Amino acid sequence: MIRVKVAVGIILRDNSVFVALRNSKQHQGGLWEFPGGKCEASESAEVALVRELKEECGISITECEFFKTISHDYGDKSVELFFYKVTGFDGEPVGKEGQEVRWVAVSDLVSYDFPEANKPIVVALMAHY
Numbered sequence: 001m002i003r004v005k006v007a008v009g010i011i012l013r014d015n016s017v018f019v020a021l022r023n024s025k026q027h028q029g030g031l032w033e034f035p036g037g038k039c040e041a042s043e044s045a046e047v048a049l050v051r052e053l054k055e056e057c058g059i060s061i062t063e064c065e066f067f068k069t070i071s072h073d074y075g076d077k078s079v080e081l082f083f084y085k086v087t088g089f090d091g092e093p094v095g096k097e098g099q100e101v102r103w104v105a106v107s108d109l110v111s112y113d114f115p116e117a118n119k120p121i122v123v124a125l126m127a128h129y
């Protein structure tokens with residue numbers, strides 16, 4: 001079974017969060033995600049987070065805090081997701097890889113389809129905003 005370590009950024013501003021649509025060809029494609037990606041060998045989750053958010057969204061993180069770890073087995077792939085709240089950044093986030101992106105009010109997250117592993121995260125965010 002493939003097992004990957006993934007760094008994920010919950011980019012927050014006011015009461016909104018920045019989400020991106022996963023490409024239909026990707027694993028868990030067609031679902032919304034918080035931007036992020038796989039940690040390279042021997043790369044810490046925090047270093048991977050900074051790199052991925054620069055690559056995928058064009059922002060430089062200035063303030064972030066660890067939020068939660070979630071391990072999930074999709075059957076074809078098992079993931080260990082390290083979620084961080086990103087509350088400070090330089091630049092305006094965009095879909096640098098052509099992905100559809102949106103700022104969504106945290107209270108509206110319930111209307112978006114996320115991968116199964118994200119469900120407890122969405123519930124936790126909605127409870128606090």
Ligand SMILES: Nc1nc2c([nH]c(=O)n2[C@H]2C[C@H](O)[C@@H](COP(=O)(O)OP(=O)(O)OP(=O)(O)O)O2)c(=O)[nH]1
Pocket residue numbers: 006007008026027028032033034035036037038039052077079081115116117118
């Ligand atoms: N980025 C991200 N990945 C998620 C989330 N929830 C979730 O289950 N995943 C899964 C889907 C993928 O199996 C894995 C992340 O892979 P990825 O496709 O973003 O990795 P990457 O950016 O390094 O992409 P690539 O180089 O493989 O194209 O984690 C989420 O909220 N954000």
Ligand SMILES: [Mg+2]
Pocket residue numbers: 035036037038056
């Ligand atoms: Mg990615």
